Amino acid sequence: MFEKSLLAHKRILVTGGGSGLGAAMSHRFAELGAELLICGRRSATLDETAAQLRAAYNAKVHTFACDIRDANAVADMMAAIWQDGPLDILVNNAAATFIAQSEHLSARAADAILAPTLHGAMYCTLEAGRRWIESDHNGVVLSILSTSTITGRAFTMPSAMAKSALLAMTKSLAVEWGPKGVRLVAIAPGPFPTPGATGQLHPEGRDSGPAARNPLGRVGEHSELANLASFLISDQAGYINGEMVVQDGGAHLRSSGAEDLLHWTDTQWAAQRTARAKS
């Protein structure tokens, strides 16, 4: 599909690159010649993925145990990255969400979603962008968002807010930083099952229908998202700036994906909260 050297010599940081869609993108980027830098909170997960990337593609891989909710930790990670040379591409992929009735969200619960999803991605973008601009080095920021930026989404309101804010960041900085050589793009994925997303969004008792509700009758393949991401961060997409590409099989044209939860009873929601408290 692509020239094997599409991402050769590119140094790419993927937040949350140790698991789920972040790991899928990291695999494809490494296959296309990139040097990978992956971060997350769990060192063991990062080390496992890094070993796979080295074994499969002979890739150069660095891992950073970094909680992106901590602005100082992000600054330290970026300083460490830049010691070996400039980064070329940042992929804002790490995020958190869970389903809940919004009237039951405590401030801490809302912050548990906003802190990594919005603030963490913004800290990473500002730290990378500042360095690119200071050193006159071109850069690309790809943010993994959601179709909730278009539809909103009941029962995952803080995630929808965070993703919408990151779309505003993408559009705003495309104009502000474009003249300085920094390009920003985004993907809005539909359902691409991962243990993280399925665990948070599809607990026991929820209908298992993202495939059935999809106009194409299926969920996304991780390789499909990884290929779109590879194109958008590559020089081949050099004239795309400030845009979000939706990759959801057309699902958001039909539903935000949360309507089945409108039929949940308060008893079901109470059971959901109890199950979480026990787990």
Ligand SMILES: CCCCCCCCCCC/C=C/C(=O)SCCNC(=O)CCNC(=O)[C@H](O)C(C)(C)COP(=O)(O)OP(=O)(O)OC[C@H]1O[C@@H](n2cnc3c(N)ncnc32)[C@H](O)[C@@H]1OP(=O)(O)O
């Ligand atoms: C199959 C796919 C279907 C797709 C459908 C269509 C498309 C959907 C698009 C969705 C877009 C976004 C998707 C994603 O982001 S998927 C990624 C999911 N992955 C993760 O969330 C991984 C990271 N997760 C975490 O770190 C944790 O799970 C958590 C989010 C909870 C954060 O952990 P943290 O340690 O920070 O939080 P605490 O445990 O300390 O709790 C803090 C407060 O939050 C309250 N809380 C926690 N969990 C819940 C819950 N499930 N419901 C309500 N409240 C919750 C907790 O009680 C604390 O508050 P209090 O102190 O006030 O009690």
Ligand SMILES: NC(=O)C1=CN([C@@H]2O[C@H](COP(=O)(O)OP(=O)(O)OC[C@H]3O[C@@H](n4cnc5c(N)ncnc54)[C@H](OP(=O)(O)O)[C@@H]3O)[C@@H](O)[C@H]2O)C=CC1
């Ligand atoms: N899967 C899907 O269907 C969809 C996913 N998306 C988006 O795609 C992206 C990836 O989702 P998915 O792969 O399913 O999610 P996962 O839960 O599988 O992965 C999330 C990753 O983010 C990392 N992470 C979470 N919090 C932090 C933090 N505070 N600091 C650093 N790293 C963190 C996790 O690592 P660790 O726990 O070690 O910190 C993990 O590697 C997200 O932005 C999500 O919103 C959007 C729409 C649909």
